[in-house]
Amino acid sequence: MRIDIITVIPELLESPLSHSILKRAQEKGILDLHIHPLREYGIGPNRQLDDYQYGGGAGLVMMVEPLAKCIEKLKSEVDYDEIIYLTPDGKTLNQSKANELSLKGNLMLICGHYKGIDERIRENYITLDISIGDFVLSGGELAACVLVDSLVRLIPGVLNDGTSALFDSFQDDLLAPPIYTRPYEYKGWKVPDVLLSGNDKLIDEWRYEKSLKRTKERRPDLLE
Numbered sequence: 450m451r452i453d454i455i456t457v458i459p460e461l462l463e464s465p466l467s468h469s470i471l472k473r474a475q476e477k478g479i480l481d482l483h484i485h486p487l488r489e490y491g492i493g494p495n496r497q498l499d500d501y502q503y504g505g506g507a508g509l510v511m512m513v514e515p516l517a518k519c520i521e522k523l524k525s526e527v528d529y530d531e532i533i534y535l536t537p538d539g540k541t542l543n544q545s546k547a548n549e550l551s552l553k554g555n556l557m558l559i560c561g562h563y564k565g566i567d568e569r570i571r572e573n574y575i576t577l578d579i580s581i582g583d584f585v586l587s588g589g590e591l592a593a594c595v596l597v598d599s600l601v602r603l604i605p606g607v608l609n610d611g612t613s614a615l616f617d618s619f620q621d622d623l624l625a626p627p628i629y630t631r632p633y634e635y636k637g638w639k640v641p642d643v644l645l646s647g648n649d650k651l652i653d654e655w656r657y658e659k660s661l662k663r664t665k666e667r668r669p670d671l672l673e
């Protein structure tokens with residue numbers, strides 16, 4: 450999968466996207482990630498990217514021209530499946546959307562800043578608006594990192610144990626069951642014996658019951 454991210458602050462993306470699973474995905478050639486500093490497309494000697502809002506109001510707006518030029522250049526080189534704008538007014542990201550996007554070939558992500566981007570970019574280029582939750586971040590970069598992490602780990606071959614993403618919370622609309630590792634006992638707190646029984650059927654049943662219980666208690670909306 451190829452992912453291109455357009456941003457005003459590339460530094461915000463560099464560390465989160467260059468460690469652990471995302472690092473391995475790139476080393477394995479499964480993820481081809483490109484970060485594009487929008488400043489290079491800024492206008493005039495100051496490489497201006499934002500301006501006042503028509504009609505008045507607080508907050509600067511990202512201008513059409515730098516974004517349009519950057520998007521057009523990328524589109525002339527790559528055929529994108531989706532051009533995604535990270536925004537609090539987008540559709541809320543969930544596991545099902547991450548699964549769907551993990552099957553795509555080429556994605557472009559646009560990180561907004563200041564008050565947001567000029568609506569004409571949204572009307573003419575954006576194919577999908579995504580929010581990572583009902584709260585407002587200072588920019589789209591952290592949201593882009595969340596989106597990229599959530600979908601890249603689902604691409605076959607990215608995780609070492611090919612099945613482990615299947616047991617993530619939400620993968621079957623249930624929260625994940627409790628997990629334990631060694632030692633068996635710490636301060637008198639023991640690991641449930643069923644997990645040491647070696648009986649796969651019993652273990653699966655126990656995990657399913659615990660998942661269901663946890664979901665009922667914490668996220669009953671998932672069961673509706």
Ligand code: ADE
Nearest residue numbers: 535536537580581586592
């Ligand atoms: N940009 C600012 N807030 C955001 C959010 N909640 N989700 C995605 N992008 C954002």
